[in-house]
Amino acid sequence: MAAAVSGDVKDLALAALGLERINWAERDMPVLRAIRERFDAEKPLAGMKMSACLHVTAETANLARTLVAGGADLVLVASNPLSTQDDVAASLVQDFNIPVYAIKGEDESSYYRHIAAALKHSPNVTMDDGADLVSAMIFIALNRLDDLHPELKAWAKTLSAAERTGLVENVVASMEETTTGVIRLRAMEKDGVLKLPVIAVNDAETKHFFDNRYGTGQSTLDGVIRATDMLLAGRRVVVCGYGWCGKGVASRAKGLGAHVIVTEVNPVRGLEAAMDGFEVMDISKAATTGDLFITVTGNIHVIREEHFALMKDGAMICNSGHFNVELALDSLEKIATTTNKKVREFVDEYVLSDGRKLYVLGEGRLINLAAAHGHPASVMDMSFATQALATEWSIKQKGELKNAVYNVPKAVDQWVAALKLQTMGIAIDTLTEEQRKYLNSWEIGT
Incomplete structure (x- = not known):
């Protein structure tokens, strides 16, 4: 028709x-x-x-x-x-x-x-x-x-x-x-x-308490796993950004057995990540140790040329922020001697001058929608x-x-x-008239 x-x-x-x-x-x-x-x-x-x-x-x-x-x-x-x-x-x-x-x-x-x-x-x-x-x-x-x-x-x-x-x-x-x-x-x-x-x-x-946290957390790792078939247990996963999306990704990666490292520019969020039990460090240090990098900041060029240069052989890099600008892929293209597109669906290989290979997932676009179903x-x-x-x-x-x-x-x-x-079949309590009055008054103290 x-x-x-x-x-x-x-x-x-x-x-x-x-x-x-x-x-x-x-x-x-x-x-x-x-x-x-x-x-x-x-x-x-x-x-x-x-x-x-x-x-x-x-x-x-x-x-x-x-x-x-x-x-x-x-x-x-x-x-x-x-x-x-x-x-x-x-x-x-x-x-x-x-x-x-x-x-x-x-x-x-x-x-x-x-x-x-x-x-x-x-x-x-x-x-x-x-x-x-x-x-x-x-x-x-x-x-x-x-x-x-x-x-x-x-x-x-x-x-x-x-x-x-x-x-x-x-x-x-x-x-x-x-x-x-x-x-x-x-x-x-x-x-x-x-x-x-x-x-x-x-x-x-x-929206953001649930979609950003639980939705992004689950769907991002779904996209990574579909694209790579990697086992997250025991891997060092670097989550760049600890807003609601970053919180979701970090907690889900931890739940799958990963050792999660968080990078942040906001001191309050960095402190929160540390008290949530994650290792917190700057991206330059994290670049040397991560197996998988996931950006969720909403900012530009979070992972740059100097960070790519520090990564170990086989490191995988992806983004779950809305735009693909979080990864400075132009600079990675510049320092790579060879670029092999699509060594696997949604996986591009970049070979550096010393032979190290870095893998970019989903062309740096939203990995949860590029390689999975969102x-x-x-x-x-x-x-x-x-x-x-x-x-x-x-x-x-x-x-x-x-x-x-x-x-x-x-x-x-x-x-x-x-x-x-x-x-969902879940019932919660309702305020009594006494409780409602108390919450709207100032006269009653100890």
């Missing part, structure tokens, strides 16, 4: 497999399913044109279905060239009539051509996983076309001045679900160039439920939000967590 909508996916013949994967994920996403049922009845997103730049996975597909059920006119594009599940993308087009522009392994030009497709949709609401979509809109609105990729620049040059500013002026709000993206957006706000309201979904408790559906159930409800909330606030970064309302966090507990 021919696709009923536009899009750019690898092969529509993969749709049947994608539908199976989407349905399997849905089984473990009861909170999002409950929201979809309500959205289908109430249509709170009716009349909204939405563009979402996200990892195109089975879990994301169920978010997309929820948004469409709510009445949104949605276009979905990939937020990372290696994270797309091609069968899922095909199913979204063929089975759910959602335009998708995403192909696993797409080159840079294709990636930005797909970003342009999302912008051409003239969205009223956007969703970002890393802020690439909003960043493109801001550069266009500021007429900074030379800062755009050539694919985006060529399209932006066809727009009138009013159309360029209209791209952001027509946006009610944007949802951002990554630490990296929130960092970029807060920097835009600080510099006075943020031209639309943003909801920092990543900062919601039902976070388990159960944890994404909460993240995407929060995402959907934050979208509904922001639309209700239309015209009242300033061009700033907002937190998700506390009531949304509480509702998602309560329903998640309910679906």
Whole structure:
């Protein structure tokens, strides 16, 4: 059957497999399913044109279905060239009539051509996983076309001045679900160039406490193991960064028997890692001893030329931060005498002048999505439920939000967590009237 909508996916013949994967994920996403049922009845997103730049996975597909059920006119594009599940993308087009522009392994030009497709949709609401979509809109609105990729620049040059500013002026709000993206957006706000309201979904408790910690922790090591078949027990695993993602990776690696070393630039987090029982040292020292390096900082060039030069033969290096900039791979290319791409799927070998071999996993991109399937559906159930409800909330606030970064309302966090507990068959206590009064008073002491 021919696709009923536009899009750019690898092969529509993969749709049947994608539908199976989407349905399997849905089984473990009861909170999002409950929201979809309500959205289908109430249509709170009716009349909204939405563009979402996200990892195109089975879990994301169920978010997309929820948004469409709510009445949104949605276009979905990939937020990372290696994270797309091609069968899922095909199913979204063929089975759910959602335009998708995403192909696993797409080159840079294709990636930005797909970003342009999302912008051409003239969205009223956007969703970002890393802020690439909003960043493109801001550069266009500021007429900074030379800062755009050539694919985006060529399209932006066809727009009138009013159309360029209209791209952001027509946006009610944007949802951002990554630490990296929130960092970029807060920097835009600080510099006075943020031209639309943003909801920092990543900062919601039902997102980063669970998605970042338990999701990233499990899926990162899943990606490493799939790519390498390595036994983590007894290995020295260096985790660069001890935010919520780093905490998750470190604890899961420790649970698998690894000797975990943490590197940090934040003294409080470094102290926390030490008191959590991990060895803490600077990256220069860790570089000499690590068997596996995992960056999860959201920063640029965390592992650089001087660190690659210190690593022992056979060291493996990967990244689980959103962008591939955490590893300075250009400098590794420079000092390597030989580069053997794909000695194993998702493994590139770099041979240094003294014969030492270093292995980069997943081209330095998100290892949990490049070599594995990303976070388990159960944890994404909460993240995407929060995402959907934050979208509904922001639309209700239309015209009242300033061009700033907002937190998700506390009531949304509480509702998602309560329903998640309910679906897990877990009951918790409720405050008595006496306890409620005590917590809201000051008169009662010892």
